[in-house]
Amino acid sequence: MNIYYKAFGILQTNCYLISKQDETIVVDPGQNATKWVLDTIENTPVGIINTHGHYDHVFSNYELKKRLKVPIIIHKEDRELLNNDDFNVGLPSSKPDITFTHDMVIHLNSFTFKAIHLPGHSYGTSIYDFGNFIISGDFIMDGTVGRYNLHTSNKEKQYQSLQKYLNLYASRHDASQVKVYSGHGEPFSLEESLETVKKWLTFF
Numbered sequence: 001m002n003i004y005y006k007a008f009g010i011l012q013t014n015c016y017l018i019s020k021q022d023e024t025i026v027v028d029p030g031q032n033a034t035k036w037v038l039d040t041i042e043n044t045p046v047g048i049i050n051t052h053g054h055y056d057h058v059f060s061n062y063e064l065k066k067r068l069k070v071p072i073i074i075h076k077e078d079r080e081l082l083n084n085d086d087f088n089v090g091l092p093s094s095k096p097d098i099t100f101t102h103d104m105v106i107h108l109n110s111f112t113f114k115a116i117h118l119p120g121h122s123y124g125t126s127i128y129d130f131g132n133f134i135i136s137g138d139f140i141m142d143g144t145v146g147r148y149n150l151h152t153s154n155k156e157k158q159y160q161s162l163q164k165y166l167n168l169y170a171s172r173h174d175a176s177q178v179k180v181y182s183g184h185g186e187p188f189s190l191e192e193s194l195e196t197v198k199k200w201l202t203f204f
């Protein structure tokens with residue numbers, strides 16, 4: 001498995017390409033990500049997954065869907081954010097093909113990963129667990145957690161989600177080996193992310 005990433009837009013949001021043998025998943029294509037995605041994909045694209053619906057993570061959904069003709073996947077609670085330009089940035093409207101409402105294992109061609117719903121930053125915020133690495137979006141970043149004071153956020157849910165994350169992962173013995181790829185900044189280990197969560201839980 002190869003992971004390529006590059007930051008786009010004014011918020012420097014990471015877009016990821018997860019490539020395995022002959023297939024690739026696109027994660028969170030932000031503003032102006034289309035050319036890089038098309039130039040970098042080295043095999044067959046099989047889907048676009050969004051960690052949540054904020055414009056800086058989904059801006060190029062529309063263009064890429066048109067070019068790649070692959071399904072867009074996002075948690076159901078954020079589906080409306082894809083066609084609602086409520087940050088007034090000229091977001092091209094897109095529509096998900098697959099939504100999920102609870103934690104589930106997703107099979108996308110040769111890929112198998114788990115979608116875990118961790119609302120708070122937005123109501124549909126989710127992470128995608130591929131086993132030896134995790135795509136965390138804005139749920140957790142290096143040393144910090146996603147903002148939960150936006151109009152799309154909920155502080156109480158964020159608190160519950162941080163606890164859920166801790167319950168899910170605190171006992172993983174290989175936490176120092178598992179990489180977390182987040183929406184902004186460089187990757188870090190699952191072990192480091194658990195420390196970040198513990199620190200943030202004390203602020204609630």
Ligand SMILES: [Zn+2]
Binds near residue numbers: 054121138
């Ligand atoms: Zn966000």
